[in-house]
Amino acid sequence: MQIYLPIAEIPVNIFLILALGLLTGFLAGMFGIGGGFLATPFLIFIGVPSPVAVSTSTNQIIAASISGLLAHFKKGNVDIKMGLFLVIGGVIGSSIGVSIFSILKNAGQIDLVIAITYVLFLGSISLMMLSDSFRNFIDRKFGMDWHHHNEEAVKFQWLLKKIDNLPFKTYFSRSEVYISILVPITLSFGVGILVSLMGVGGGFLMIPAMLYILRMPSSLVVGTSLFQIVFIASNATFLQAVTGNNVDIVLGILMIISSAIGAQVGSRVAYKVDANATRTFLAVLLLLICFKMMFQLFSQPGNIYSLDILK
Amino acid sequence: MKFLKFFYTFCFLLINIEAYAGPLISGISSNEINVDTEFKGAQILLFGAKNDAGDVVITVRGPRKNFIISKKENLLGVWFNGERIKFKNSYGFYSLFSTYNDGEMIQQDLNEYELGKNNIQFEIQDNLSPSKINEFRIQLVELLEQKNLYSVSTKPIDFLDETLFKLIIDFPKNILLGTYIIEVYLINNGSVLSFQSIPVYVNQIGISAKISNFALSQSVLYGLIAVFLAIFVGCLANYLFARFIKK
Numbered sequence: 001m002q003i004y005l006p007i008a009e010i011p012v013n014i015f016l017i018l019a020l021g022l023l024t025g026f027l028a029g030m031f032g033i034g035g036g037f038l039a040t041p042f043l044i045f046i047g048v049p050s051p052v053a054v055s056t057s058t059n060q061i062i063a064a065s066i067s068g069l070l071a072h073f074k075k076g077n078v079d080i081k082m083g084l085f086l087v088i089g090g091v092i093g094s095s096i097g098v099s100i101f102s103i104l105k106n107a108g109q110i111d112l113v114i115a116i117t118y119v120l121f122l123g124s125i126s127l128m129m130l131s132d133s134f135r136n137f138i139d140r141k142f143g144m145d146w147h148h149h150n151e152e153a154v155k156f157q158w159l160l161k162k163i164d165n166l167p168f169k170t171y172f173s174r175s176e177v178y179i180s181i182l183v184p185i186t187l188s189f190g191v192g193i194l195v196s197l198m199g200v201g202g203g204f205l206m207i208p209a210m211l212y213i214l215r216m217p218s219s220l221v222v223g224t225s226l227f228q229i230v231f232i233a234s235n236a237t238f239l240q241a242v243t244g245n246n247v248d249i250v251l252g253i254l255m256i257i258s259s260a261i262g263a264q265v266g267s268r269v270a271y272k273v274d275a276n277a278t279r280t281f282l283a284v285l286l287l288l289i290c291f292k293m294m295f296q297l298f299s300q301p302g303n304i305y306s307l308d309i310l311k
Numbered sequence: 312m313k314f315l316k317f318f319y320t321f322c323f324l325l326i327n328i329e330a331y332a333g334p335l336i337s338g339i340s341s342n343e344i345n346v347d348t349e350f351k352g353a354q355i356l357l358f359g360a361k362n363d364a365g366d367v368v369i370t371v372r373g374p375r376k377n378f379i380i381s382k383k384e385n386l387l388g389v390w391f392n393g394e395r396i397k398f399k400n401s402y403g404f405y406s407l408f409s410t411y412n413d414g415e416m417i418q419q420d421l422n423e424y425e426l427g428k429n430n431i432q433f434e435i436q437d438n439l440s441p442s443k444i445n446e447f448r449i450q451l452v453e454l455l456e457q458k459n460l461y462s463v464s465t466k467p468i469d470f471l472d473e474t475l476f477k478l479i480i481d482f483p484k485n486i487l488l489g490t491y492i493i494e495v496y497l498i499n500n501g502s503v504l505s506f507q508s509i510p511v512y513v514n515q516i517g518i519s520a521k522i523s524n525f526a527l528s529q530s531v532l533y534g535l536i537a538v539f540l541a542i543f544v545g546c547l548a549n550y551l552f553a554r555f556i557k558k
Contacts, residue, residue, distance in 0.1 A: 011348065
């Protein structure tokens, strides 16, 4: 069954979109990483213009994050004070991100920048995950220990010392950390820019940063990260709709509903399967998407001239 | 069928009014094209009569739009949009028909009345070399031809007898919205004996048109709806799964 997307301006098969939503939601629910990393490239591959793919994916992230956030709220796993400082940086970052986005779009370079950022991030994330899985596999098989956690901790020491010397320190009672407010603001500022440019939640960067830089307890990290993502994604979606007319509400609703169902199923299945095997599978999937995007960057266009008809 | 019926009626009328008519008279089967998401293109039938010697030239010109032509360049293997030229206020549709047999003759006459491929006007804002503008201009016309929006080669006009002629104008499925002008000229020895201009309105209809218009005209409200709809569906999904499906 074909449905016409009013903003993307292409007809798509409604079941294909629902299947994409289910799949990205399922994988997101299973691995806890945002579906944006999968949804945006998939939408681009089926012919949705990349600005619409990114912005609509941001719209979907609001729904996915709020659903997760409510569950964490009930359990009291959100540091609201820390969350609010993250929101300040994130809202500024995502606003600047959307401005950069629209400048790049007007200059005709947005497709290129989206593709390059995806290739870089997907490539490095999938390779890191693969090497992690490989280490785990070797650990279990031969009982070897790679001591990599200690090494990383040593590398971070100088950075953490510098952070501890920053001004405007305040005590976050829920997380029991005493840290400068500049740290969460700066972190989420950077993540905010990335959210607007890539249509991802940014949890893959935010969660490690909260653990190792903000040194929050791991029980609060996911809930607090979801808390700030809801605000950043809402701000980015709103600004994308206003400045670029990039949000396709029809596509958004289809993706939101199907990915919500997929996520619920995925989070239930996650307990029942081998974590290492599924993580390897995700890493390979991300790597394949990365290769496909790279191929698009490097393959010779049929016609070196292209036409845009402005509205 | 509709065309034929309309056509016969028109011919009948023509025979009756011929005595009063000027050197050229013409009409079209419809003034309106409604584009919805199922739109597969449309045809408009034009017919007319000329009561004087001379050649008939018919142009169809679409709404003025701004175009950007980008030229891809390669850096370290990566293809990106290099040079870009913006053409402002140019026709979004162009089609030309005539009864001329002599190529040179038509070119002369067309130039005089600013008709034909070489006379399509493009506004360019930047200060660029003429050769560069020409390069991009050729590409613009070519790409618009590939999209079936331009057909710059002259197509013949079908004559039923000495005076009556008919023509089918094809509007492709990717047609741009706006007002189209069909112009009919009767040209003899380089001077226009008669001229007629007929508008055609291309409108967008249907729910998807309403959504895209709303997104453009009320973008703040549209953005807020997108955000709150997502929040609502997220909450609803959480509630439904917690309520009806246990872990």
